[in-house]
Amino acid sequence: MAWEPWTGCYPASDGCKYCYFYGPYSKRYGQNTVVKTDEFYKPVETVYMPNKKITKYKLQSGKTVNTCFATDFFLPEADEWRAEAWSIIKQRPDLTFLFLTKRIDRFTVSLPDDWFSGYDNVRIGCTVENQETADFRLPLYISCPIKHRWIVCSPLLGKINLSPYLHGVENVRVGGESGREARVCDYEWVLDIKQQCANAGISFIFDGTGSHFLKDGIIHNVNPYRQKSFVREMAIDM
Numbered sequence: 001m002a003w004e005p006w007t008g009c010y011p012a013s014d015g016c017k018y019c020y021f022y023g024p025y026s027k028r029y030g031q032n033t034v035v036k037t038d039e040f041y042k043p044v045e046t047v048y049m050p051n052k053k054i055t056k057y058k059l060q061s062g063k064t065v066n067t068c069f070a071t072d073f074f075l076p077e078a079d080e081w082r083a084e085a086w087s088i089i090k091q092r093p094d095l096t097f098l099f100l101t102k103r104i105d106r107f108t109v110s111l112p113d114d115w116f117s118g119y120d121n122v123r124i125g126c127t128v129e130n131q132e133t134a135d136f137r138l139p140l141y142i143s144c145p146i147k148h149r150w151i152v153c154s155p156l157l158g159k160i161n162l163s164p165y166l167h168g169v170e171n172v173r174v175g176g177e178s179g180r181e182a183r184v185c186d187y188e189w190v191l192d193i194k195q196q197c198a199n200a201g202i203s204f205i206f207d208g209t210g211s212h213f214l215k216d217g218i219i220h221n222v223n224p225y226r227q228k229s230f231v232r233e234m235a236i237d238m
């Protein structure tokens with residue numbers, strides 16, 4: 001399930017150019033003002049069950065909560081709300097909160113006092129799209145106290161050497177860019193990252209080819225419904 005305590009975003013780097021949510025062909029294009037949503041308290045909302053005379057959380061225990069997937073948890077505009085968002089996360093140790101960020105350089109902003117080595121129920125993923133963003137974000141990322149780490153190379157815009165940054169990472173996910181003006185994703189870059197993961201002994205998932213996928217010397221134009229099945233046929237996850 002998704003939890004968007006705030007909405008609105010704007011580009012952090014080149015990987016945002018055709019953002020699914022805020023890019024030039026997206027429904028939320030132009031929504032760059034960051035605002036708190038009316039689902040801010042969603043994970044801790046309760047419901048009274050008259051039959052059993054108990055109050056329980058609406059959101060069932062054991063769920064994974066995709067947090068801020070349509071914005072960025074570490075946006076500066078959300079600084080004033082983040083402490084309360086952390087306290088909501090802490091109240092639900094029975095849920096797993098999954099984050100992705102392109103702003104790991106702001107990780108230490110509004111960290112709770114009892115964060116220490118990280119909350120068990122929080123998985124923070126760092127997104128990088130090329131070597132430049134990898135070399136800027138990942139040294140910071142691996143220095144942050146986070147219990148569960150994953151790296152997402154999406155949209156993959158070039159060959160990336162992740163090897164110096166894979167220690168302590170649980171998995172790496174890779175995907176091409178989607179959309180009419182999507183930049184090409186080269187299968188050789190994907191295989192190269194897979195090999196780096198194999199060398200480091202961590203799991204690797206190829207999520208999608210993107211719209212323009214270079215393989216065997218041919219650029220395949222892949223419609224959105226075909227991108228995942230194309231990947232499944234290649235069967236390179238491990």
Ligand code: SF4
Pocket residue numbers: 009010011012013015016019020021022069070071072102
């Ligand atoms: S950080 Fe994420 S949500 Fe924000 S513009 Fe970039 S891709 Fe879109």
